[in-house]
Amino acid sequence: MTVTVPPRSFLNDGEHYDACHASRHDDLLFWIKMASEARRVLELACGTGRIAIPLAVKGSQVTGLDDSDSMIAQAQRNARGAGVDIEWVKADMRSFDLGRDDFDLVVLAFNSVNLLLTLDDALTCLRCARRHLAPNGRLVIDTFLPSPERLLAEDLEIAYVLPDDAKITIRARRSYDPAAQIRSLDLTVASSDGSPPGTDRQDVHVYYPSELSLLVQQADFDVVAMYGGYDQRRLDALSRRCIFVCSPLA
Numbered sequence: 408m409t410v411t412v413p414p415r416s417f418l419n420d421g422e423h424y425d426a427c428h429a430s431r432h433d434d435l436l437f438w439i440k441m442a443s444e445a446r447r448v449l450e451l452a453c454g455t456g457r458i459a460i461p462l463a464v465k466g467s468q469v470t471g472l473d474d475s476d477s478m479i480a481q482a483q484r485n486a487r488g489a490g491v492d493i494e495w496v497k498a499d500m501r502s503f504d505l506g507r508d509d510f511d512l513v514v515l516a517f518n519s520v521n522l523l524l525t526l527d528d529a530l531t532c533l534r535c536a537r538r539h540l541a542p543n544g545r546l547v548i549d550t551f552l553p554s555p556e557r558l559l560a561e562d563l564e565i566a567y568v569l570p571d572d573a574k575i576t577i578r579a580r581r582s583y584d585p586a587a588q589i590r591s592l593d594l595t596v597a598s599s600d601g602s603p604p605g606t607d608r609q610d611v612h613v614y615y616p617s618e619l620s621l622l623v624q625q626a627d628f629d630v631v632a633m634y635g636g637y638d639q640r641r642l643d644a645l646s647r648r649c650i651f652v653c654s655p656l657a
């Protein structure tokens with residue numbers, strides 16, 4: 408049997424992730440505000456530390472958890488560059504035990520909740536988050552609001568340049584299966600370094616606000632605020648984001 412290794416891309420490689428998301432800062436002020444009174448912060452699916460590092464720079468003690476060696480290695484390099492000390496943990500956000508229950512804030516940012524492909528996965532992740540929170544702590548989840556337009560099939564071209572100057576060009580097709588509530592991204596990745604193009608696929612679960620609300624309640628949280636954007640506007644029909652602020656039930 409031949410096993411095809413997916414090409415390196417922003418989906419699986421820390422250097423690619425940073426090159427692809429270098430200009431994504433629109434959520435940072437929101438997270439800094441959410442963490443302003445949080446001494447201890449845990450970010451689940453932290454990637455390369457795009458959010459964890461600025462929170463540490465602002466003075467929180469941050470733990471970043473991710474299941475990818477490559478993302479964590481890049482996060483460690485980025486934290487060294489920023490001069491901050493962060494605890495990086497390689498673990499699966501669906502089942503982790505850090506042996507503590509004193510986090511003031513657990514962050515699930517930038518559609519990472521959508522990587523939980525089943526309701527069981529979502530519940531186990533939320534219950535783990537609940538166990539790690541201090542009694543007055545908060546869990547904040549940021550996902551996209553799945554408006555009908557947002558779920559239409561589309562073709563995308565994504566391009567970015569790596570630090571060694573290799574240009575990565577990705578042609579991608581987004582599709583949606585409404586029965587499974589799964590949105591898929593099929594990628595063909597090409598590099599200017601001459602390596603042969605390769606393909607990869609990412610599936611995400613689309614979470615609707617009422618579904619997310621039920622899930623967090625089942626995991627013993629109260630929803631204390633819902634926002635439709637990083638400026639904390641009301642969640643409504645025109646919102647692009649769906650942000651839940653949850654507090655653990657006593």
Ligand SMILES: C[S@@+](CC[C@H](N)C(=O)[O-])C[C@H]1O[C@@H](n2cnc3c(N)ncnc32)[C@H](O)[C@@H]1O
Pocket residue numbers: 451452453454455456457458472473474475478498499500501516517518519522
């Ligand atoms: C969209 S990136 C978000 C990174 C970061 N939170 C940010 O906002 O830039 C999603 C991250 O989730 C990680 N991931 C995917 N499934 C995971 C799992 N089951 N447990 C932990 N991390 C996971 C990936 O390795 C990737 O780094």
